[in-house]
Amino acid sequence: MPFPKKPFMPHVLIIHEVEDYAAWKKIFDTAAGIRKKAGERAYQVLKYQDDANKIVHFSEWTSLEEARRFFESPELIRIRAEAGVKAPDFIYLNQLESATL
Numbered sequence: 001m002p003f004p005k006k007p008f009m010p011h012v013l014i015i016h017e018v019e020d021y022a023a024w025k026k027i028f029d030t031a032a033g034i035r036k037k038a039g040e041r042a043y044q045v046l047k048y049q050d051d052a053n054k055i056v057h058f059s060e061w062t063s064l065e066e067a068r069r070f071f072e073s074p075e076l077i078r079i080r081a082e083a084g085v086k087a088p089d090f091i092y093l094n095q096l097e098s099a100t101l
Helices: 020-028 032-038 064-071 074-082
Strands: 008-017 040-048 051-061 087-093
Touching: 008 020, 008 040, 008 064, 020 032, 020 040, 020 051, 032 040, 032 064, 051 064, 064 087
Parallel strands: none
Antiparallel strands: 008 051, 008 087, 040 051
């Protein structure tokens, strides 16, 4: 019997540089509750192989509208500045396919 397909979820890919990864991560972890309340359902944090302060935040959201509203909110703009985020690049994505090999 085939497994039921998981509904496709919207994703956000954020690429940014931070002043200090440990300081950024502390604020990122503290903001977990507001991210969840805003609609984030799962995430991954990755770093560039040769630069621990270049971060990729890849997250799954309930909707792209909720994600955009959250990431563009004055509260999050303030939090990003406090966390030492430099010039984030937001990419809003709709999933087309997913599989595990």
